[in-house]
Amino acid sequence: MLLHVRLSGWACWCLFSGVFSVFSLQQRLTVNLNGKWRLSNSNGSLLLPAQVPGCVHSALQQQGYITDPYFRFNDVSYRWIALDNWTYTTTFTLSAELSVKQKVLLVFDGVDTVGSVSLNGIAVGKTNNMFCRHDFSVKDLLKDGENVLQVGLLSPILYASEQRKAHTSYVVPPECPPGVQKGECHVNFIRKEQSSFSWDWGPSFPTMGLWKGVRLEAFDILQLVQVSSVPLYNDAFSQWRVQIELLIDAVQTARGQLTLSIPELDSEQTFQTHFNPGKTKSNFTILINTVLEMTPVSLLCYPPQVYFRTVELIQEPVVGSPGLSFYFRINGKPIFLKGSNWIPVHSFQDQVTPDVLTYIPLLPLVCRYVSGLFSILFSLMPDLSACLSCSLKNLLQSAVDANMNALRVWGGGVYEQDLFYEICDELGIMVWQDFMFACAMYPTETDFIQTVREEVVQQVQRLKSHPSIIIWSGNNENEAALATDWFDIPASQRPKYIRDYVMLYVDNIKKLVQEEDQSRPFLVSSPTNGAESEQEGWVAENPYDPHYGDVHFYSYILDCWDWRTFPRTRFASEYGFQSWPSFSTLQPVSIKEDWSYGSNFTSHRQHHEDGNQQMILQTALHFHLPNATDPLKRFTDTLYITQVMQAQCVKTQTEFYRRSRSEIIEGKGHTMGALYWQLNDIWQAPSWSSIEFGGKWKMLHYFAQSFFAAVFPVAFEEDDTLVIYAISDLSRDLKLRVNVFSWTELDPVCTLNSSMLLVPGGSAVAVFKQPVASLLAGCGNCTRLTCLLTFQLEDDSSQQGPTNYHFLCSPKDAQGLRRPNITVKVEEKKTCFSVTLHSDSVAPFVWLDVGNIPGRFSSNGFLMVSRNRTVDFNAWRPTSVAELTASLTITSLRDIY
Numbered sequence: 001m002l003l004h005v006r007l008s009g010w011a012c013w014c015l016f017s018g019v020f021s022v023f024s025l026q027q028r029l030t031v032n033l034n035g036k037w038r039l040s041n042s043n044g045s046l047l048l049p050a051q052v053p054g055c056v057h058s059a060l061q062q063q064g065y066i067t068d069p070y071f072r073f074n075d076v077s078y079r080w081i082a083l084d085n086w087t088y089t090t091t092f093t094l095s096a097e098l099s100v101k102q103k104v105l106l107v108f109d110g111v112d113t114v115g116s117v118s119l120n121g122i123a124v125g126k127t128n129n130m131f132c133r134h135d136f137s138v139k140d141l142l143k144d145g146e147n148v149l150q151v152g153l154l155s156p157i158l159y160a161s162e163q164r165k166a167h168t169s170y171v172v173p174p175e176c177p178p179g180v181q182k183g184e185c186h187v188n189f190i191r192k193e194q195s196s197f198s199w200d201w202g203p204s205f206p207t208m209g210l211w212k213g214v215r216l217e218a219f220d221i222l223q224l225v226q227v228s229s230v231p232l233y234n235d236a237f238s239q240w241r242v243q244i245e246l247l248i249d250a251v252q253t254a255r256g257q258l259t260l261s262i263p264e265l266d267s268e269q270t271f272q273t274h275f276n277p278g279k280t281k282s283n284f285t286i287l288i289n290t291v292l293e294m295t296p297v298s299l300l301c302y303p304p305q306v307y308f309r310t311v312e313l314i315q316e317p318v319v320g321s322p323g324l325s326f327y328f329r330i331n332g333k334p335i336f337l338k339g340s341n342w343i344p345v346h347s348f349q350d351q352v353t354p355d356v357l358t359y360i361p362l363l364p365l366v367c368r369y370v371s372g373l374f375s376i377l378f379s380l381m382p383d384l385s386a387c388l389s390c391s392l393k394n395l396l397q398s399a400v401d402a403n404m405n406a407l408r409v410w411g412g413g414v415y416e417q418d419l420f421y422e423i424c425d426e427l428g429i430m431v432w433q434d435f436m437f438a439c440a441m442y443p444t445e446t447d448f449i450q451t452v453r454e455e456v457v458q459q460v461q462r463l464k465s466h467p468s469i470i471i472w473s474g475n476n477e478n479e480a481a482l483a484t485d486w487f488d489i490p491a492s493q494r495p496k497y498i499r500d501y502v503m504l505y506v507d508n509i510k511k512l513v514q515e516e517d518q519s520r521p522f523l524v525s526s527p528t529n530g531a532e533s534e535q536e537g538w539v540a541e542n543p544y545d546p547h548y549g550d551v552h553f554y555s556y557i558l559d560c561w562d563w564r565t566f567p568r569t570r571f572a573s574e575y576g577f578q579s580w581p582s583f584s585t586l587q588p589v590s591i592k593e594d595w596s597y598g599s600n601f602t603s604h605r606q607h608h609e610d611g612n613q614q615m616i617l618q619t620a621l622h623f624h625l626p627n628a629t630d631p632l633k634r635f636t637d638t639l640y641i642t643q644v645m646q647a648q649c650v651k652t653q654t655e656f657y658r659r660s661r662s663e664i665i666e667g668k669g670h671t672m673g674a675l676y677w678q679l680n681d682i683w684q685a686p687s688w689s690s691i692e693f694g695g696k697w698k699m700l701h702y703f704a705q706s707f708f709a710a711v712f713p714v715a716f717e718e719d720d721t722l723v724i725y726a727i728s729d730l731s732r733d734l735k736l737r738v739n740v741f742s743w744t745e746l747d748p749v750c751t752l753n754s755s756m757l758l759v760p761g762g763s764a765v766a767v768f769k770q771p772v773a774s775l776l777a778g779c780g781n782c783t784r785l786t787c788l789l790t791f792q793l794e795d796d797s798s799q800q801g802p803t804n805y806h807f808l809c810s811p812k813d814a815q816g817l818r819r820p821n822i823t824v825k826v827e828e829k830k831t832c833f834s835v836t837l838h839s840d841s842v843a844p845f846v847w848l849d850v851g852n853i854p855g856r857f858s859s860n861g862f863l864m865v866s867r868n869r870t871v872d873f874n875a876w877r878p879t880s881v882a883e884l885t886a887s888l889t890i891t892s893l894r895d896i897y
C-alpha cells in the first residue's frame with residue numbers, strides 16, 4: 001500500500017497538489033564531496049590521497065604506507081597512527097546554480113571524531129561525537145572558483161586523555177582496559193566506538209576519519225532533512241495510526257497544507273501547517289480507517305517501507321514464581337527470541353561492504369552472480385575477497401539461515417548503517433538496539449550530556465522507522481558494573497556514581513527516547529531486572545537475578561555439559577564460550593612461526609585473560625587433546641577441537657534455555673530468549689563468535705541451525721534419567737523416535753518410539769522419560785561407554801526438524817570409537833557443489849573444510865551414523881570440482897589423537 005503525502009508545493013513523496021508551489025524538493029541541489037581527498041599528518045611528513053568516506057588507517061594502507069593492520073602484531077606496531085593528528089583536505093568548484101541558492105549546508109554524516117572544520121581558511125565548526133550528523137551553514141563562506149575544505153582531526157587517544165585530566169573531581173572508571181587487550185585508556189571520555197580502543201575480542205585501532213558521506217546541500221525556502229514513521233496500535237479502539245515525523249530546515253516561514261493519505265486503506269488526513277525558519281520537527285498522525293489484521297502489512301512509501309506491527313515487553317507476575325516475566329509480545333503473540341549479539345564487522349567501518357555475491361556454477365565462462373533481486377552478468381572476475389569478508393548481507397543472511405530471529409546490536413560498537421536495518425526489516429530479524437555505552441561509567445558534565453542528547457535524538461529519528469528494531473536499551477552492563485562493583489568504588493562515593501548513572505540513562509536518554517518514539521519499549525541496561533531495577537532506583541542489588549529481566553552469564557571453567565550450572569533465567573541475552581577461527585582465516589595474517597598454540601602470536605591475539613588456557617581446560621573435560629607429532633597438524637587439530645568444544649557448550653546451554661520456556665522449576669523459568677555471545681568477529685582472533693572474520697561459519701554456527709530450528713528435540717539427564725523435550729514454535733502432533741547406536745556400528749542397536757502427542761506452538765513439552773539404566777538394559781549389550789543416542793521428531797508422514805544426539809559419556813571415554821576412514825566425492829550440481837561422504841564407522845563432529853575457498857556447507861560438524869551422507873557446498877566465488885577436491889580436508893574427533 002502506498003502512503004501518499006502531499007505537502008502543497010512539495011515534490012516530496014508521491015503527489016504534488018500545488019496550492020502553492022514556491023518551493024520544492026526537486027530544486028534542492030546536492031554536491032557530493034565524497035571521493036578522493038588529501039590527508040596529512042601533523043608535521044606534514046606524510047601527505048597522501050585518502051578516500052572519503054574512509055579513515056586514516058585505510059588510507060595509509062591503500063597508499064602502501066602501512067601493510068595490513070590485521071597482520072600479526074601490527075595493531076601494536078601501528079599505534080603511532082592514532083597518536084598523531086591528521087588533516088583531510090579537498091577542493092571543489094561552485095556551480096552558478098548552487099551559488100544563487102538561499103541556503104547552503106555543508107553536511108557530514110559522520111566525523112570520527114574530534115574535528116575542526118574550516119572552509120577557505122575560516123573555521124565553520126567543531127565535532128566531537130562520531131555518532132552525530134553535523135551540518136554547517138556555509139553560504140557566506142563559499143566563493144566563486146576553487147573552495148578549500150579542511151577537517152583537522154585530533155588524536156582520539158590524546159583527546160580522551162585530556163578530557164580525563166580535566167575531570168579532576170572524581171575518577172570515571174575504568175581508567176584503562178586490561179593489559180591483555182593491549183589497548184588505549186579513557187575511551188569512556190570520547191563519544192566514539194568504545195571497542196575501538198580494544199576489547200576482549202578486538203584490537204585497538206582508534207580510528208580517525210570522515211567515516212560517512214560529505215556533501216553540500218543547497219535549497220530555497222526549505223528542505224526535508226529526514227522523514228520517519230512509526231505505526232501505533234490503539235488497543236481500546238482496535239485502531240492503527242501512523243505517526244509521521246518530518247524534520248524540516250526552512251530559510252523562511254512557510255505555510256501550507258499537508259495531506260497524508262493511504263488510498264488502499266481508505267485513510268486520508270489533511271493538516272494546515274507552517275514551518276518556522278531553522279530546523280523544526282513536526283509530527284503528523286494519520287488514522288487508519290480500515291481494520292487491519294494483526295499481521296505485518298507493508299506500506300510502500302518514501303524513504304523506507306513501513307510495516308504495521310506491535311511490540312510489547314511483558315513484565316508481569318508469573319504463577320508459581322517470584323519476580324516478573326520478561327518476554328516480547330509481537331502482534332499480540334509471545335515470541336521466544338533466538339539469536340546472537342552483533343559487534344562491529346570491521347575496525348575500519350569503510351571496509352564494511354553491503355552485499356555478498358553468490359556464485360552459481362551454471363556458465364563456465366561467463367560467471368553468473370546473484371545479488372539480492374538482481375542478476376548481473378560478468379565476463380571478468382571481480383575481486384570478491386574484500387567484499388566477502390565484511391558483507392552485511394552475508395552475515396545477516398547467515399543469521400537467518402541458522403534459524404535466528406533476533407540480534408542484539410551491542411552497546412560497545414556503532415549504531416549500524418541504514419542498510420543493516422533495511423536488511424533486518426526485509427529478513428525479519430528482530431533487533432535489540434543498545435545505545436553505545438559499555439562496561440564503564442561515563443562523565444555527566446554538561447558538554448558530554450549535551451552531545452549524548454544530540455546523538456540519541458538523531459539516532460532514534462534515523463532508525464525508528466525500522467520495524468526490525470523491537471527495543472531500545474540504554475547501555476551494556478553498566479548497571480551490573482555499578483551493582484556488583486567492578487571498579488572498586490568506595491561505598492561513600494557510590495551514591496554519586498548512581499546519581500550519574502540515573503542522570504545519563506534515565507533522566508536524559510530514556511526520557512528523550514520516549515519522547516521520540518512511543519512505539520517500542522525502552523530498557524535502561526542489559527543485563528537488568530527491568531521493572532524491578534526501576535523499583536530499586538535503577539541499579540538493582542543483583543541485576544543478574546534470574547527472576548527478573550535479562551541475564552548475561554559466563555562460566556568458562558565449570559563443565560558446560562552440565563546444564564545445572566546455567567541460570568534458569570527469564571531471558572539470556574548473553575552467554576558463550578570462545579573458540580579459535582580456522583587455519584585458513586589465520587593464515588593470511590600470520591607466518592609459520594606463529595602456527596602453534598604456544599606461540600607469541602597465539603597469545604597476542606587472545607584478548608581475554610587466560611582465554612587460551614580456559615579453552616583447553618574446558619575441552620579436556622570431555623575430549624582428548626590433539627597429540628599429532630607434526631606441529632602444523634597439532635595446531636590445526638587444536639583449532640578444530642576448540643570449535644567442537646564451543647559448539648557443544650553453546651548447544652547445551654541454548655537447549656537448556658529453549659526447554660525452560662514452558663516451565664517453572666524451583667521458582668525459576670519461563671525463559672523467553674537465548675541470544676548467545678557473539679555472532680561475528682572484528683578480526684582474525686579467538687573469540688566467542690560463531691562466524692569467523694571473513695564470513696566462514698564456525699562449527700557453532702552450523703550447530704545453531706539445529707538448536708534454533710522451529711521444531712527440535714532436546715535431551716538431558718536428571719538423576720540418571722534421560723528426559724527428552726519436544727520444542728516447537730509451531731503447533732504440531734509429534735512423536736519421538738530414539739535410535740541407540742554403539743560407537744562401533746553404523747546400524748542402530750535398537751529403536752524406541754513414543755506415541756503421538758500434540759506439542760502446542762510456542763512450547764517445550766517432555767515427550768520421553770526413562771532411567772538410562774533401564775533404557776540400556778533393553779538395548780543389546782549397550783553401556784554408557786559403548787553406546788550413544790540419536791533422536792528426532794516425526795509427524796505421521798515425515799521427520800520434523802533436525803536430528804539431535806545425546807552422549808552417555810564423554811567422547812574421551814567412549815569405547816569402540818574408531819578412526820572412520822571417510823572418503824569423499826565432489827560433484828558439480830546446478831546451483832552448488834555436492835560433497836558425498838562415505839564412512840566405515842560412527843564419526844562424531846565431522847568437519848569439512850575447503851580452506852580459503854569462500855562459501856558454506858549445507859551442514860557441517862555433524863555426527864555421522866550412516867555410511868553415506870551428502871552435503872552441499874555453496875561457493876561465494878567461482879571454483880571447480882578439482883579445486884574443491886584438492887582443498888577439502890575432513891576431520892572427525894578420532895582423527896586428532
Ligand code: BMA
Nearest residue numbers: 200201439476477552574677
Ligand atoms: C559481555 C559483552 C562484552 C564482552 C563479552 C565477552 O559481557 O558485553 O563486553 O565482549 O561479554 O567477555
